[in-house]
Amino acid sequence: MSLLEDSVIMLFSEVIFFGGGWVFFLKQLFRDYEVHHSIVLMCFSVTFALSCTMFELIIFEILGVLSASSRLFHWKLGLNAMLFTVIVVLPFYIAYFIVSNVTFVPKKRHTRVILTCMCWLVFFYLFWKIGDPFPIFSPKHGIFGFEQCIGRVGVIGVTLMAVLSGFGAVNYPYTSMFYFVGHVTDADIQAVERRQMQTIDIIVMKKKRIALAKRSIMQQPGVSQRQSGIWGMIKSVASTGSGENIGALKQECAALEELSRQLFLETVDLHNTQERMELSKTLKGKYFNLLGYFFSGYCTWKIFMATINIVFDRVGKTDPVTKGIEISVRYLGIQFDVKFWSQHISFFLVGIIVVTSIRGLLISNQVLLCYCK
Secondary structure: OOHHHHHHHHHHHHHHHHHHHHHHHHHHHOOOOOOOOHHHHHHHHHHHHHHHHHHHHHHHHHHOOOOHHHHHHHHHHHHHHHHHHHHHHHHHHHHHHHHHOOOOOOOOHHHHHHHHHHHHHHHHHHHHHHOOOOOOOOOOOOOOOHHHHHHHHHHHHHHHHHHHHHHHHHHHHHHHOHHHOOOOOHHHHHHHHHHHHHHHHHHHHHHHHHHHHHHHHHHOOOHHHHOOHHHHHHHHHHEOOOOOEHHHHHHHHHHHHHHHHHHHHHHHHHHHHHHHHHHOOOHHHHHHHHHHHHHHHHHHHHHHHHHHHHHOOOOOOOOHHHHHHHHHHHHHOOOOOHHHHHHHHHHHHHHHHHHHHHHHHHHHHHHHHHHHO
16 A cells, blocks of 8 residues: 555544544543543543554554555654654643643733743753663764653653552552442432532522622712722722621632532542442442452562562562463463463553553542642
């Protein structure tokens, strides 16, 4: 096939991957939370499409699909696009979002852009310094070569994979094993919902008092003459002739809105716990419960063996998957390539832990940020 035909096939697959990333973001990662920034959704979908395209090219290389020159061209194009997204686009937008949410930063757009560029330069400097302790530099490729960026992204990627694996090792058994599920009744949920509705009613009442107080100020005759000067403006904001303290009412509304937010999160958590209780009675729930015990044992064994290897300065040669396959081959007489399949099964298990921990990590961060507000 020609380069044009291969490019059409790759473009079609990228569009499908982009749509899949869009749906996955809305329906799976943040199905219970509203995302107000469309650029976040766009960046995730583009990154998801590029990642799936790289994996697709690996499969095409194994199966011999497309011509070799086309695969090489799209491989380099995908790597460059991925590096540009990871090193430039995502850090720049994250820095801009952080700068925009800082209260003391001026609201002028050019000021935010300048501060964002400064933050991105600091990030790029730290990103480049990360590779200094590692043997990434090669005189053959130059200081600012393509391989330099790939090596530094690989260092950060391996670290993030380790973090996700560690989080998944703790979070997956906690979310899948029904030993950790608390007992929640309908009365508990109704009590929290009743408190939330009462809090909302109080908020509405106080905001109504604020609106009436402001209206009474505007309707007072000669208000502009009597409230001249700095003291008059302060007094008009602080209180009214009827004795309402508008500033205090606004502070009470802010505190009650924070309480209402916490009650809402507690209600969502109680509903999720009740759903897990119902799920534990089904065949699917029992299957996930068994998987939770299996992965708990697997992760515990990996942690134990890693600790032993670090303390006694040993090099681990056999992991539980390889050991299990060797036992199956020895006692069951199954003949297949132990070294080949043990690596792939190990990667598959680690991939399950990482993928299942992504949504849990994002939701945990979302809840943490809500509590920190």
